[in-house]
Amino acid sequence: MSLWTRTNVDGVVTLTINNPPVNALSMAAVAELAESLAHIAQDHPKAVIITGHGDRAFVAGANIKEINALPDVNAGAAFGEVMLRLAATIRNAAFPVIAAINGVAYGGGCELALMCDLRVASSTARLALPEVTLGLMPGWGGSVRVTRRAGTSTALLMALTGDPIDADNCLRLGLVDIVTQPAELHATATTLALRIGSMSASVVATIKRTIYAGADQPLEDALAAECATFAQIVVAPDAKEGTDAFLNKRAPQWKTS
Numbered sequence: 001m002s003l004w005t006r007t008n009v010d011g012v013v014t015l016t017i018n019n020p021p022v023n024a025l026s027m028a029a030v031a032e033l034a035e036s037l038a039h040i041a042q043d044h045p046k047a048v049i050i051t052g053h054g055d056r057a058f059v060a061g062a063n064i065k066e067i068n069a070l071p072d073v074n075a076g077a078a079f080g081e082v083m084l085r086l087a088a089t090i091r092n093a094a095f096p097v098i099a100a101i102n103g104v105a106y107g108g109g110c111e112l113a114l115m116c117d118l119r120v121a122s123s124t125a126r127l128a129l130p131e132v133t134l135g136l137m138p139g140w141g142g143s144v145r146v147t148r149r150a151g152t153s154t155a156l157l158m159a160l161t162g163d164p165i166d167a168d169n170c171l172r173l174g175l176v177d178i179v180t181q182p183a184e185l186h187a188t189a190t191t192l193a194l195r196i197g198s199m200s201a202s203v204v205a206t207i208k209r210t211i212y213a214g215a216d217q218p219l220e221d222a223l224a225a226e227c228a229t230f231a232q233i234v235v236a237p238d239a240k241e242g243t244d245a246f247l248n249k250r251a252p253q254w255k256t257s
Contacts, residue, residue: 004036046196049100050098058105059112060109083141086115087115092209095201098119120192121178121185123182127176206233
């Protein structure tokens with residue numbers, strides 16, 4: 001039985017996890033998500049939205065029974081590495097991956113949301129890293145990504161207490177990008193996806209790749225890399241089309257959309 005449903009509207013693919021009661025991210029769910037993203041990439045979507053079924057939970061966390069059953073260090077490492085590969089798939093995708101956070105995003109759910117390129121949250125959403133309450137710590141990138149997005153103090157507060165942060169404070173801290181009313185969540189995420197999807201697909205992919213690469217480089221190296229990439233982009237067909245469209249007051253017709 002599939003744990004994810006897929007819809008495609010105007011090139012925006014929505015993947016919805018439906019794993020009652022709280023959309024736990026089991027290993028089967030992770031494997032299916034990774035496989036779905038690989039298949040979707042072959043169709044060159046404008047964007048992918050990841051969300052949870054219902055109003056209660058985006059993803060309430062990993063499957064605790066599976067964690068409890070891990071027999072040794074090697075199994076624990078393999079458990080974490082599965083999500084490292086999924087994060088790399090999302091990061092390396094040519095299209096944006098948007099989390100539409102419809103409820104609680106705890107533990108693995110918080111980590112999945114933070115792996116995505118952008119995050120749109122319902123006003124009822126909550127993000128938390130509650131692993132410490134189970135005698136655990138984040139293992140799917142939570143402590144690292146929260147630190148890089150919101151700072152060391154926020155990461156320590158979340159990871160050492162396990163307490164959730166509401167949507168408005170997540171927005172203030174930079175953990176989410178947009179907060180909207182629950183009934184408007186999917187429409188808001190879709191509008192964002194279509195807005196990005198109206199741009200040149202090749203330029204969107206290049207910008208995404210350049211920003212992620214620059215985040216991992218020293219400042220001077222990142223600036224030089226951006227300049228070199230711009231030099232390639234500025235003479236490409238879509239740059240010529242976009243600038244000509246602007247000068248002639250018409251809508252661009254991208255060559256790579």
